Amino acid sequence: MTQVMAETELPRGEAKAQHHPIRLYLVVWGWLFVLSTCSYLVDYFGLTGYLRWSLILLFMILKAGLIVAIFMHMAWERLALIYAILVPPTLILVFVGIMIFESNYTLLTRLVFFATGS
Amino acid sequence: MADMTPTHIGAEIARPAGLRGIVADWSSDQRAFKNVSWGKAMMWIFLLSDTFIFSCFLLSYMTVRMSTVVPWPNPSEVFALTIGAEKIPLILIAIMTFVLISSSGTMAMAVNFGYRRDRRKTAALMLATAALGATFVGMQAFEWTKLIGEGVRPWGNPWGAPQFGSSFFMITGFHGTHVTIGVIFLILMARKVLRGDFDHARRGFFTSRKGRYEIVEITGLYWHFVDLVWVFIFALFYLW
Numbered sequence: 001m002t003q004v005m006a007e008t009e010l011p012r013g014e015a016k017a018q019h020h021p022i023r024l025y026l027v028v029w030g031w032l033f034v035l036s037t038c039s040y041l042v043d044y045f046g047l048t049g050y051l052r053w054s055l056i057l058l059f060m061i062l063k064a065g066l067i068v069a070i071f072m073h074m075a076w077e078r079l080a081l082i083y084a085i086l087v088p089p090t091l092i093l094v095f096v097g098i099m100i101f102e103s104n105y106t107l108l109t110r111l112v113f114f115a116t117g118s
Numbered sequence: 119m120a121d122m123t124p125t126h127i128g129a130e131i132a133r134p135a136g137l138r139g140i141v142a143d144w145s146s147d148q149r150a151f152k153n154v155s156w157g158k159a160m161m162w163i164f165l166l167s168d169t170f171i172f173s174c175f176l177l178s179y180m181t182v183r184m185s186t187v188v189p190w191p192n193p194s195e196v197f198a199l200t201i202g203a204e205k206i207p208l209i210l211i212a213i214m215t216f217v218l219i220s221s222s223g224t225m226a227m228a229v230n231f232g233y234r235r236d237r238r239k240t241a242a243l244m245l246a247t248a249a250l251g252a253t254f255v256g257m258q259a260f261e262w263t264k265l266i267g268e269g270v271r272p273w274g275n276p277w278g279a280p281q282f283g284s285s286f287f288m289i290t291g292f293h294g295t296h297v298t299i300g301v302i303f304l305i306l307m308a309r310k311v312l313r314g315d316f317d318h319a320r321r322g323f324f325t326s327r328k329g330r331y332e333i334v335e336i337t338g339l340y341w342h343f344v345d346l347v348w349v350f351i352f353a354l355f356y357l358w
Contacts, residue, residue: 018335019233029223036219036352040212043194043357053358060353064346071226071342073335079136080143081151085162092173099177103184110187 018073028070035059035066161336165343168296172347175289176354182281191277193356197261211356214257215348218297221250222345225338232334237311240334244308247341251301258294262287289351296344300337307337 039059042052069075074082133139133152144150151159183190194207201209228243265286269276272284310316310329319328 018229020230022227022230025223025226025230028226029219032219032222033216036212036215039353039357040208040215043208046194056353056357060349063349067222067342067346067349071222071345072339078133078139078143078151078153080140081154081159081162083140084150085166088166089169089173092170092177095173095177096180099181100184103181106181106185107187110185114187 018076024070028066031066032063035063039063155332157332157336158339161339165339168343168347172289172292172350175285175292176350179281179285179289179355182285183279186279186281188279190279191275191282193358196265196277197356208356210257210261211352214254214261215352217250217254217257218345218348221247221254222342224250225341229335229338232311232331235317235331237314237317240331241308241312244304244311244334244337248301248304248308251297251304251341251344255294255297255301258290258297262290285355289355293344293347293351296347300341300344303337303340307333 036059039056042055042059047055068086074086133142143152146152154162197211198205198207199209200206224243225247228240228247231239231243270283270286272287274280275283311331311334313320315322316329316331316333321328
């Protein structure tokens with residue numbers, strides 16, 4: 001009986017928790033279009049160097065943030081879930097650091113031992 | 119502590135704010151994720167594991183690209199299309215990005231109408247999402263065909279570093295597989311919504327459990343994640 005109660009209680013609780021106006025989704029959708037256009041224009045105008053890379057990363061992070069926070073409703077979840085899901089991926093940055101170190105070393109050995117370029 | 123031990127999931131639970139709230143949730147000797155059903159929590163944990171898989175692909179791509187002594191093919195030219203007389207850089211990828219973002223938009227609205235128990239609009243929006251996803255996969259198939267025709271292979275290509283092909287096929291192939299699975303999942307769930315399974319508590323064919331409109335949100339989580347991964351692939355593989 002308690003099982004049945006739990007099953008019927010949930011949708012109402014959820015409906016209250018994740019009920020947002022359609023307008024919000026349309027606004028976010030519009031922003032995602034604008035940001036995608038911006039990142040495409042970075043390539044279209046042929047920007048190079050640090051300006052290109054920082055703009056690409058900026059637009060990427062803004063888009064990812066909008067999708068996770070609004071479309072995936074992360075902004076309205078409890079902190080216990082937000083931290084459990086969003087903190088572990090930051091460790092990937094450590095992995096990135098390790099692999100940058102590693103690939104620089106590989107490049108160095110290639111340049112030293114295959115000096116003519118493969 | 120009495121107010122921290124809910125009798126059922128939908129209850130409003132008082133909790134301290136900030137880090138103390140996290141500690142209270144995790145140390146409550148019960149479920150750590152209050153107000154979130156097991157289905158949603160499990161989807162989030164699956165997505166977390168998928169994040170690591172795609173991260174490993176993108177990291178290995180970064181490693182081969184940084185360590186090669188041969189120049190990397192310029193994606194802006196490789197993925198250019200000639201439309202009319204003009205050669206437009208990266209145009210197909212840009213269109214694919216807009217298609218996928220639009221599918222995320224329709225999915226978000228489908229979730230919303232699901233919780234309003236409007237099953238016609240929910241199913242229609244889910245099918246629209248599936249159609250946009252199928253369009254995306256179709257464009258990807260076109261892109262693969264074009265590149266294979268130009269001689270790109272996992273072990274080499276006409277323009278530069280041979281690792282370009284293996285990174286490209288691995289990353290976009292894995293992402294395309296995810297989109298395809300999402301499309302199938304969406305069509306199955308749209309059928310259930312349209313039939314009114316979640317209004318009449320019809321038991322599932324495989325699990326014999328009653329479904330809830332929450333499954334639309336869980337399907338949506340998966341779909342938005344696929345879009346999210348594309349954001350990173352677009353930035354790091356195509357634009358970099």
